[in-house]
Amino acid sequence: MTSPHDLIEGFHRFREQHFTDDDALYRQLIQDGQTPRTLVVACCDSRVDPALVLNCAPGDLFVIRNVANLVPPVESRGGGYHGTSAALEYGVCTLGVEHIIVLGHADCGGIRALIEAGGANNPESFIDDWMHLVEDARASVERDMPNATLEARTLACEQRAILGSLANLMSFSWIRERAEQGSLTLHGWYFDMENGQLLGYNPATRLFEML
Numbered sequence: 001m002t003s004p005h006d007l008i009e010g011f012h013r014f015r016e017q018h019f020t021d022d023d024a025l026y027r028q029l030i031q032d033g034q035t036p037r038t039l040v041v042a043c044c045d046s047r048v049d050p051a052l053v054l055n056c057a058p059g060d061l062f063v064i065r066n067v068a069n070l071v072p073p074v075e076s077r078g079g080g081y082h083g084t085s086a087a088l089e090y091g092v093c094t095l096g097v098e099h100i101i102v103l104g105h106a107d108c109g110g111i112r113a114l115i116e117a118g119g120a121n122n123p124e125s126f127i128d129d130w131m132h133l134v135e136d137a138r139a140s141v142e143r144d145m146p147n148a149t150l151e152a153r154t155l156a157c158e159q160r161a162i163l164g165s166l167a168n169l170m171s172f173s174w175i176r177e178r179a180e181q182g183s184l185t186l187h188g189w190y191f192d193m194e195n196g197q198l199l200g201y202n203p204a205t206r207l208f209e210m211l
């Protein structure tokens with residue numbers, strides 16, 4: 001299902017499902033507004049749509065998608081357009097989500113390219129500029145496992161990048177305060193699409209474990 005024609009047909013099936021009955025889901029969502037309890041930061045990768053992977057309905061998830069599912073650290077405004085930070089602010093401060101999930105995934109093109117190139121080196125590339133957010137994770141992988149295969153280093157970097165994003169989430173005062181009060185919980189998840197499994201980071205074992 002890739003052409004615009006297919007997509008329009010897809011919309012009509014979606015409309016049939018959610019708009020035709022008096023108790024249709026969208027009537028409720030319009031009446032009550034959106035009240036998602038969970039915000040997900042996911043990759044743009046076409047294979048990892050969080051609503052599909054997590055089997056959610058419209059209204060369930062507030063979703064931020066960007067290259068490699070990264071969260072930048074808090075920065076002063078100005079000098080850039082902070083789309084991810086703005087969406088985090090809306091989800092946390094306005095919608096009051098109770099959970100933030102950073103959803104990484106296997107075979108991430110952004111991370112693999114970073115590992116292959118040995119860093120984000122192209123000053124002309126928006127992607128390379130963005131991927132500087134993963135530099136600490138990349139450098140730690142190269143330091144800790146220099147002789148591992150490209151696949152193993154990519155996987156390690158994908159998972160360490162999730163931990164970097166969790167740390168960066170805590171740099172926003174309105175996230176840190178809520179997390180410390182217990183009204184907001186942060187999660188690091190990893191969709192292993194090669195094996196069809198979902199893993200979650202366990203701070204006690206410092207491992208990603210099957211959920």
Ligand SMILES: [Zn+2]
Nearest residue numbers: 043045068108
């Ligand atoms: Zn990706």
